[in-house]
Amino acid sequence: MAAGTDFSLGTVEVALTPQARFEEYLRARGKKITQSRLRIVEHVSRQHDHFDADKLAGELKASKATVYRALGDMVAAGLLRQMEIGRRKVYEHDYGYPQHEHLHCTACDKLIEFSSADLMQIRDAVSRQHQFRPQSHTLIISGICADCRSGRSKSRHQDRV
Amino acid sequence: MAAGTDFSLGTVEVALTPQARFEEYLRARGKKITQSRLRIVEHVSRQHDHFDADKLAGELKASKATVYRALGDMVAAGLLRQMEIGRRKVYEHDYGYPQHEHLHCTACDKLIEFSSADLMQIRDAVSRQHQFRPQSHTLIISGICADCRSGRSKSRHQDRV
DNA sequence: TTGTCTGCAAACACTTTGCACTTTT
DNA sequence: AAAAGTGCAAAGTGTTTGCAGACAA
Numbered sequence A, B: 001m002a003a004g005t006d007f008s009l010g011t012v013e014v015a016l017t018p019q020a021r022f023e024e025y026l027r028a029r030g031k032k033i034t035q036s037r038l039r040i041v042e043h044v045s046r047q048h049d050h051f052d053a054d055k056l057a058g059e060l061k062a063s064k065a066t067v068y069r070a071l072g073d074m075v076a077a078g079l080l081r082q083m084e085i086g087r088r089k090v091y092e093h094d095y096g097y098p099q100h101e102h103l104h105c106t107a108c109d110k111l112i113e114f115s116s117a118d119l120m121q122i123r124d125a126v127s128r129q130h131q132f133r134p135q136s137h138t139l140i141i142s143g144i145c146a147d148c149r150s151g152r153s154k155s156r157h158q159d160r161v
Numbered sequence C: 001t002t003g004t005c006t007g008c009a010a011a012c013a014c015t016t017t018g019c020a021c022t023t024t025t
Numbered sequence D: 001a002a003a004a005g006t007g008c009a010a011a012g013t014g015t016t017t018g019c020a021g022a023c024a025a
Helices: A018-028 A035-046 A053-060 A064-076 A117-129 A146-150 B018-028 B035-046 B053-060 B064-076 B117-129
Strands: A080-085 A088-093 A101-105 A111-114 A133-144 B080-085 B088-093 B101-105 B111-114 B133-144
Touching (some): A018 A064, A035 A053, A080 A133, A117 B133, B018 B035, B035 B064, B035 B088, B053 B064
Antiparallel strands (some): B101 B111
């Protein structure tokens, strides 16, 4: 590990807002730009946390079917990334954000993001070695976060995500 | 990344066979050493691939309930590790095997294992930086394997794990 | 107007649980 | 004989789908 200890997160330049990018995607696919879809993208874009379909449906008081369908489209459009934490599928922003990894606290379910250039090198080196064409990756380190270690955590199952 | 390119897998010295380790675990918990459980550990120990509950129940013609219960015990006993690949929960050996990561071919669902000392350093460094106590981690690199890239793959959805 | 979307409820796939019976200790 | 395990079927989860009415193009 040469570079060593830079795990900071930055942003990536993007030409369009997530909303605009989504509309572009929908048009390109002959899908319709509906109130429902716009409400969902806007709501999701407004906040930066990880979330799941259920939370979103609750906040928007939209039907789960519609939410699941919209999330699928947003993943396909490259706006969101989906990952599995335990049993849940959680979503996070993927448009305008660099690749990053997660520390997952198994006590309070918090997710802490970090990024590592060294990891990309590992990914490239091992892929080359196996003649594998890498497309994406997920690294989740599970353990106990600082708050939970010190008992400073408000509740053992706080914000869930 | 200093060490660079050693991604080979070895084995780890263990004192007991998986079967013996499991019996020890069961005794320690006041659980019973039943035919059913022994059959399951033996069957699982005999093969080295990744598998899911359904496959196992089918091979053993045991009830799913029993299989799920036994798998839970085996994970608790440290014999198996569970991971989510797409929608499926797959199990792999974790007793006597070193930490390793996976390349997941999204075309044929094959899993290729590798290990990396550098990754452990990243894990340690980032955990220290966040005062996080790491307990385990999962790295899955998704992409297309050599066979599928060259079209040499027998079937697009072969062995599933 | 036409084709797509939405919400609902039903269907699904996977996992867990309640219960009467069986096995281990 | 007591305590725990097993299989079955029923109940849960979380996600997807069929369909009739609603909406965008």
